[in-house]
Amino acid sequence: MLSVHLENGAVELRRQPLPRVAQGFARIRLLAAGICSTDLELQHGYYGFSGTPGHEFVGELDDGTRVAGEINLACRHCAWCARGLGRHCPHRTVLGIVKHPGAFREFLTLPVVNLHRVPKSIPTEEAVFIEPVAAACEILDQIKIAKGTQVAVLGDGKLGLLIAQVLQAHGARVLLLGRHREKMRLVEWCGAAVEVPGKKLPRHAFPIVVDATGSSAGLRTAITMCEPRGTVVMKSTVHGLVSVDTAPAIVNEITLVGSRCGRFEPALRMLASGKVRVGNLIAEGFPLDRAPEAFRRAATKGVLKVLLHPAS
Amino acid sequence: MLSVHLENGAVELRRQPLPRVAQGFARIRLLAAGICSTDLELQHGYYGFSGTPGHEFVGELDDGTRVAGEINLACRHCAWCARGLGRHCPHRTVLGIVKHPGAFREFLTLPVVNLHRVPKSIPTEEAVFIEPVAAACEILDQIKIAKGTQVAVLGDGKLGLLIAQVLQAHGARVLLLGRHREKMRLVEWCGAAVEVPGKKLPRHAFPIVVDATGSSAGLRTAITMCEPRGTVVMKSTVHGLVSVDTAPAIVNEITLVGSRCGRFEPALRMLASGKVRVGNLIAEGFPLDRAPEAFRRAATKGVLKVLLHPAS
Numbered sequence: 001m002l003s004v005h006l007e008n009g010a011v012e013l014r015r016q017p018l019p020r021v022a023q024g025f026a027r028i029r030l031l032a033a034g035i036c037s038t039d040l041e042l043q044h045g046y047y048g049f050s051g052t053p054g055h056e057f058v059g060e061l062d063d064g065t066r067v068a069g070e071i072n073l074a075c076r077h078c079a080w081c082a083r084g085l086g087r088h089c090p091h092r093t094v095l096g097i098v099k100h101p102g103a104f105r106e107f108l109t110l111p112v113v114n115l116h117r118v119p120k121s122i123p124t125e126e127a128v129f130i131e132p133v134a135a136a137c138e139i140l141d142q143i144k145i146a147k148g149t150q151v152a153v154l155g156d157g158k159l160g161l162l163i164a165q166v167l168q169a170h171g172a173r174v175l176l177l178g179r180h181r182e183k184m185r186l187v188e189w190c191g192a193a194v195e196v197p198g199k200k201l202p203r204h205a206f207p208i209v210v211d212a213t214g215s216s217a218g219l220r221t222a223i224t225m226c227e228p229r230g231t232v233v234m235k236s237t238v239h240g241l242v243s244v245d246t247a248p249a250i251v252n253e254i255t256l257v258g259s260r261c262g263r264f265e266p267a268l269r270m271l272a273s274g275k276v277r278v279g280n281l282i283a284e285g286f287p288l289d290r291a292p293e294a295f296r297r298a299a300t301k302g303v304l305k306v307l308l309h310p311a312s
Numbered sequence: 313m314l315s316v317h318l319e320n321g322a323v324e325l326r327r328q329p330l331p332r333v334a335q336g337f338a339r340i341r342l343l344a345a346g347i348c349s350t351d352l353e354l355q356h357g358y359y360g361f362s363g364t365p366g367h368e369f370v371g372e373l374d375d376g377t378r379v380a381g382e383i384n385l386a387c388r389h390c391a392w393c394a395r396g397l398g399r400h401c402p403h404r405t406v407l408g409i410v411k412h413p414g415a416f417r418e419f420l421t422l423p424v425v426n427l428h429r430v431p432k433s434i435p436t437e438e439a440v441f442i443e444p445v446a447a448a449c450e451i452l453d454q455i456k457i458a459k460g461t462q463v464a465v466l467g468d469g470k471l472g473l474l475i476a477q478v479l480q481a482h483g484a485r486v487l488l489l490g491r492h493r494e495k496m497r498l499v500e501w502c503g504a505a506v507e508v509p510g511k512k513l514p515r516h517a518f519p520i521v522v523d524a525t526g527s528s529a530g531l532r533t534a535i536t537m538c539e540p541r542g543t544v545v546m547k548s549t550v551h552g553l554v555s556v557d558t559a560p561a562i563v564n565e566i567t568l569v570g571s572r573c574g575r576f577e578p579a580l581r582m583l584a585s586g587k588v589r590v591g592n593l594i595a596e597g598f599p600l601d602r603a604p605e606a607f608r609r610a611a612t613k614g615v616l617k618v619l620l621h622p623a624s
Contacts, residue, residue: 080540088540088564090516142565204402219558228392228400237562243553246531250549250570252400253454258562 002311003105004291006043007050011292018107025109028059028067032285033103034128035298035306037157037214038237039096043295046239047097054102054308055095058118058127066118068130069110070264071095076113087261104291106310116264121272125285128307129278130267132159136166137270138262139233145208147171152205152225153192155212156183158281158304159235163212168192169275172208177201180302186280201225204252210235216242219256228252233259278305287311314623315417316603318355319362323604330419337421340371340379344597345415345620346440347610349469349526350549351408355607358551359409366414366620367407370430370439378430380442381422382576383407388425399573416603418622428576433584437597440619441590442579444471448478449582450574451545457520459483464518464537465504467525468495470593470616471547475524480504481587484520489513492614498592513537516564522547528554531568540564545571590617599623 005012021027034056042049055071073093074086081089095110096102118127136159145151149172153164156178164176164187174192178184184194203224210233211222219242222232232249234256249256270276285307286294298306317324333339346368354361367383385405386398393401407422408414430439448471457463461484465476468490476488476499486504490496496506515536522545523534531554534544544561546568561568582588597619598606610618 085541090540228402229397234558234562237559239559240557241555242558244556244558245552246546246554246556246570247549247551249568250546251572253570253572255570256561256568258558258565258567260563260565 001106002288003052003101004054004288004308005051006053009044011043011295013289013291016105019101019109021109024111024113026061026067026112026115028061028069028108028110028115030103030106030108030288030310031058031060031066031124032128033057033308034132035294035308036132040295040299041239042097049097052101052105053096054104054108055097056128056131057103057108058124058130059103059108066124066127067115068118068127068264069095069116070114071097071131071261073100073111073114104288104308106288116268119268119272122268123279125282125307126271126278129162129281129305130264130271131261133162133166133270133276133278134262134264134267135159135235135260136162136262137266138259139163139167139210139235140170140266141262142257142259143208143231143233145170145172148173149208150175150206151208151210152177153210153212154178154218154222155214155236156180157212157214160212161187161281161304162276162278163210163235164192165190165276166270167210169270175206183302183304189277190275204228206230208233212236214238219244223249223254223256226252226254229254231255231257233257235259281305282307285309313418314600315364315413316366316600316620317363318365321356323355323607325601325603328417331413331421333421336423336425338373338379338424338427340373340381340420340422340427342415342418342420342600342622343370343372343378343436344440345369346444347606347618347620348444352607352611353551354409361409364413364417365408366416366420367409368440368443369415369420370436370442371415371420378436378439379427380430380439380576381407381428382426383409383443383573385412385423385426416600416620418600428580431580431584434580435591437594437619438583438590441474441593441617442576442583443573445474445478445582445588445590446574446576446579447471447547447572448474448574449578450571451475451479451522451547452482452578453574454569454571455520455543455545457482457484460485461520462487462518463520463522464489465522465524466490466530466534467523467548468492469524469526472524473499473593473616474588474590475522475547476504477502477588478582479522481582487518495614495616501589502587516540518542520545524548526550531556535561535566535568538564538566541566543567543569545569547571593617594619597621
């Protein structure tokens with residue numbers, strides 16, 4: 001079968017035997033996968049990665065059932081797993097990220113317990129977004145956001161656009177701040193306000209600020225915009241050291257919440273209900289054998305979601 | 313009257329008229345005051361400060377009542393004040409820090425509503441610690457700490473020693489990590505474990521970690537020691553930018569809580585009950601007219617609380 005392989009910055013194609021299916025695992029035929037910023041980081045060697053990436057996918061089982069899969073492969077025996085937090089299991093592997101080959105190949109494997117049936121109402125290409133929508137929904141699992149609460153979302157990348165929709169659907173009054181009016185226009189239908197901010201940002205004005213800028217300056221901006229005793233959600237995994245002026249966070253007693261990936265159930269509900277729309281976030285699709293080109297396209301500034309699908 | 317004045321790094325003594333007492337304010341004769349790290353920072357021009365510092369004090373009213381005073385002078389009309397959070401009132405002045413002359417003078421003034429009667433069971437010199445003990449107690453107002461929870465407190469400065477005692481008294485199992493065994497010995501009576509750590513600190517081991525190191529490295533260490541989904545309390549006001557590796561905080565979904573000063577009521581209870589002992593944290597006392605010497609002493613590494621009292 002065909003599989004994508006990352007090594008020293010290069011995106012290669014390899015022929016491999018079908019994966020062995022261990023006890024408790026399922027073999028999944030790829031239908032579509034999404035290239036995420038993390039994949040681009042893995043390409044450049046973050047986490048010392050080499051191998052097959054890919055953790056946003058939809059596939060089908062041997063009987064034709066369409067499935068998406070949670071990406072953390074937990075041990076299921078430790079205290080974290082007992083608390084339902086296998087996403088933090090210290091023994092976990094992670095699909096396409098840590099010690100488990102990813103979804104950018106014709107067939108992949110995952111534990112059966114990780115799989116979720118994709119309802120008919122969600123088209124395959126949109127179901128690829130279940131994982132990033134789950135990451136957006138994770139915020140709602142971590143902090144309470146009362147209906148009508150003003151929330152500023154910083155960053156109009158893919159994750160920022162999903163977070164704005166998810167929080168607005170939840171009942172928050174979202175202000176999305178980004179640099180690209182044309183991208184932000186894609187989510188205006190949901191009722192979120194969007195703005196390309198000037199140099200002067202509102203100070204201490206929002207009870208909740210989400211940093212999804214992906215930049216090291218984002219956290220500083222978020223702290224400045226957050227009101228005393230407010231909450232800043234950190235969604236930008238920036239590698240290396242970030243310079244933060246912690247004094248205002250302490251003086252204003254701001255809470256900073258690190259937030260990563262989430263449960264699939266709320267994401268499936270959001271997508272199935274149409275409260276979050278992802279169709280217009282798809283930039284382009286490529287067959288697996290054009291993965292090098294797809295990675296280049298995904299790395300182009302301003303390009304939204306690039307999909308991979310098996311060669312037909 | 314005699315008053316201490318900070319200007320361009322110098323500690324000066326000035327003669328001034330008695331302060332005017334505005335409507336709703338009380339005039340307070342100083343009995344004792346404490347020099348805090350913040351005062352040393354003000355001396356060196358942080359917040360562009362010049363004037364009379366001092367915010368840890370005990371004094372007496374004209375009728376002889378001993379009082380301590382909350383340091384934030386709130387407007388009492390805004391939304392923050394309505395929520396009982398005058399400590400975050402955007403219009404506030406702050407005793408000895410922001411636009412209200414401090415306690416290092418023979419007579420000071422504060423709004424009557426800021427004052428708390430000091431119970432007889434707390435000696436004057438120990439009552440000076442009400443304000444920093446309140447800052448330690450603030451942690452309990454911000455986060456829930458169940459009895460028996462393991463909490464690591466980083467830093468054996470004055471605040472770290474108070475936090476260790478307060479959290480242990482609350483029912484947590486505290487491990488205090490610092491560099492000075494002789495200082496940490498002062499709080500061992502309360503049951504907290506103390507340790508001078510080696511190079512290798514425990515990783516992802518504590519559900520709650522309090523950074524009271526006062527150093528920019530402290531926050532990074534705290535994040536490393538905190539377990540996934542755990543909480544890091546930021547108690548170190550470090551000026552300027554602090555370099556933080558935010559990725560582990562995000563991947564492990566750690567919550568960072570900025571924490572500053574607190575309500576006096578719980579601090580008074582802690583001191584009155586003897587659950588927090590501060591007598592042995594007093595290094596030395598100086599009369600106000602030897603304030604320059606007192607500031608030098610307070611700035612000496614390893615010296616605990618230096619007190620000022622009126623010239624007899």
